[in-house]
Amino acid sequence: KNSVSDCGGSVIYVRQQFVVHDIVQGPDSVGVSLECDMGKVMIVCVYRSPSLNEKQDTKLLNFMRDIFQDDTCIAKFCYGDFNLSHVSWVSGTIMNSPIDSTNALICRQRSYLDMIHELGLSWLLTTERTRCRLDKISGIMNESLLDQLLFTEESLVNEFKLGPHLGKSDHATFTTELNVSHSTRLEANKALKEERRNWSKVTPEEILQWSQEINWDIENLDSDDISVNDVWTSIMKNLNDLSNRIPLKMRKDNIDDNYNTPWVNRSLKRAIRGKNKAWNQFDLSPTIRNWNIALEKQQIFENLECEARVKYEKKVTKNLKYNSRAFFSYLRSRNKVKDIITNLVRSDGSRTCNDKETADCLADAFSSVFVEEPNGPLPKACYDNTKNVTKCNDIEINFNDVYNELRVLNVYKSFGPDGVHPKLLKSLAENDQFVQVVTALFNKCAKEAKIPEIWKEAYIVSLHKKDSRNDPYNYRPVSLTCILCKVYEKLVRDHILKFVESNISD
Secondary structure: OOOOOOOOOOOOOOOOOOEEEEEEEEOOEEEEEEEEOOEEEEEEEEEOOOOOOHHHHHHHHHHHHHHHHOOOOOEEEEEEEOOOOOEEOOOOEEOOOOOOOOOHHHHHHHHHHHHHHHOOOEEOOOOOOOEEEEOOOOOOEEEEOOEEEEEOOHHHEEEEEEEEEOOOOOEEEEEEEEOOOHHHHHHHHHHHOOOEEOHHHOOHHHHHHHHOOOOOOOOOOOOOOOOHHHHHHHHHHHHHHHHOOOOEEOOOOOOOHHHHOOOOOHHHHHHHHHHHHHHHHHHHOOOHHHHHHHHHHHHHHHHHHHHHHHHHHHHHHHOOOOOHHHHHHHHHHOOOOOOOOOOOEOOOOOEOOOHHHHHHHHHHHHHHOOOOOOOOOOOHHHOOOHHHOOOOOOOOOOHHHHHHHHOOOOOOOOOOOOOOOHHHHHHHHHOHHHHHHHHHHHHHHHHHOOOOHHHHOOEEEEEEOOOOOOOHHHEEEEEEOOHHHHHHHHHHHHHHHHHHHHHOOO
16 A cells, blocks of 8 residues: 555556465565466566655665565566656666766666666666646646566566556556466476587597598599589588587586586585585584584685675676677576567467467568569679670689688587587698598589588577567577588688679779
8 A cells, every 4th residue: 555645555466377475565566476387476566656755765665676686586577657757768877967966856766777777677668658647737748758667587578568548547558468388488498408519628639639530531522423412411420420529518407506607616616515515414413503504604605606706797797898708698697587489479360389380480470571582694784785794703612711711710609400510610620631521512512503402401590679579570580500501601702702803993
């Protein structure tokens, strides 16, 4: 209820099919912890009255901070009328006010904004207007954005709709759809735990030494009887043999999660073992002495863990300009919920129910906006005089071209459908036999105007752009093709570009 009178306040209606674990109450606010298929989710409804005094405002701010710092829930969503009229949600800053402003109203609204940035929260609305009030004196309609949704997991917010005003209220309504499906999340988590090769455990020198034990020569390579696919099959067999020698990266479910953090060092590992040993001893003999020892070991571990985490985070942020991969990898690891695509809306209004239907829906959306170019030569309108057209010579790829491209490959790039890791190809750049057979494959592709069939395939990753996550047209495709195919494409491109540049007049 309202902190001043018996009316007003906040209310949350929960369907009976959900299990409510906890109910938390704050000033004019209420929150519920719901048991969903994916785990506990906290839903909070907040009303921040513009008439709150400083003490009441601080109490509400602390209530929200405690909600978002609670680790028992996998995701938190805070709906409400925050009345932060001086906040620009487009830039996440205070509008038309200096940083050192001493205005009490500005300072209190800035404290909420600082809390949002400090906890790394996201917000839903940016340019929408959720409140419209007519000024009776001037007759001007004042529009503002006072209502907002704050959340910790952006991937769970699928759809947003702005609705009409409720009753006589001058505030608009808005609805959101939260994706807490059980089956799709289980499949995603299962896929993340699949066995993978741990390429960080081997050095390029080890890979090069293994490759020297393999005979890369292919008999009758220049013969017309051997197709491009036959050459590729022979190369792939040897590449797969090398890949199989890489140890597997397996996550053990019974290992302490503290060992999996990137800031773990030797002293922290010793503290973890000491903590676990002390608590195991207390379980066997629950005495006051063992309890105090376990608490002491626990405190030692927490202090060391905090120091190691802060040191690691400072190191990652300091090197952000030169190594952004480590920074964003750390951010992704902190997400409790992995971003997946599901429950898309088809053109007929129905929704996808499984991964295959979702993939088909995305494929239809991507193909509908694809512009097909005509096959064959360019139309005559593209050039004026056919007599003076210079033909591009056939491409001839040499050993040095292939070597120079392989040795500068980025080992952190994703591989394509062939499963050949870029670190493997970069390591093999120092193997002359391998470079020679790849050079022969490229020249054969250019001569026969054909490429291996698997080079025509790609892994399509769909990235969300904006707006509703249920609309397949709000995603853009990213194609992950075979590494050697991209090397060949670059060599062909360089050849064509060199020809074009030499034939363009000043």
